[in-house]
Amino acid sequence: MYIPAHFAAVPETVRHLLTRLGAANLVTATPQGLMATLLPFVYDPDAGEYGALQGHLARNNTQWSEPAAGEALAIIQGADAYISPSWYASKAEHGRVVPTWNYTTAHVYGHLVIHDDPAWLDRQVRRLTGVHESGFDHPWDVDDAPERFIAGQLRAIVGVELVITRIEAKAKLSQNRPAADVDGVVAGLAARGQAEAAADVEQARPRPN
Known part of the structure; x- marks a missing residue:
């Protein structure tokens, strides 16, 4: 990733992206070429040296069964927005x-890492559901559905875990603009x-030293 020094993400921003993660694109290089799937993930900071992203794929999605060459990649996207030059004070100057x-x-x-294991999948689905249901007045729980139905749903998916080896992160948030332009943005x-x-x-606004 091209990261100019003034747009390098600080550790706090990286943690925010990982812990507030919704869905990310999982990209793998396979003998059939590049494959990608948008998946909801949860971040486990205790899995491996740098943590891991855990999710699941439909069993019929062949990405999980194609052998990945080298590292896999998850692309996480935070908030993004068009920035109009009309917001800059310097436009008038x-x-x-x-x-x-x-x-x-x-x-x-x-x-x-592929997890074709009902117990692992059950834990992952419960954790994923818990994260996203937590803001509801009456959160749905896996146990609200019939046990046999859930068992059938788990048989239709396969777990995926991206054990992190490195992260490249960028925060392009008008840090290169004068303070008055940032105000306008x-x-x-x-x-x-x-x-x-x-x-x-x-x-991300630059602060005086």
Whole structure:
């Protein structure tokens, strides 16, 4: 990944991307060529030296059964947004401004482990469900469904675990702009209802030493 020094993600941003993870694209190189699937993952910080991303694939998805050559890759995407030059105070000063795109992203590399094990899958599905149901007033639980039905659903999936070996992460959040331009970006994003992207820009704002 191309990462200019001023856009290098700080450890806090990387942790946020991993722990607030929703879905990520899992990419593997196989004898049939590149294969990719968008999957919901959960991050396990205690699995391996750098942790692991755990999820599952449909059994009929051949990506799990194709032997992966070398590392696999999960592409995690945070909030992203179009940035209009009209939001910059410097537009009125000299006009030398252009549009850009703000985003945070992490390329997570690792060894892909396949888990064709009902017990592992049961734990993974419960954890994944628990993470995403936690914000509901009446969260759904795996045990709300009939046991035989859940057993059948588990037979239809295969577990995947990306044991992390390295992470490359980038946070392009207007850090290279003057303070007045950053003010404009935060206000512009907020006015368009992109609160998460606005908060990311504010969080990444360069602070005086």
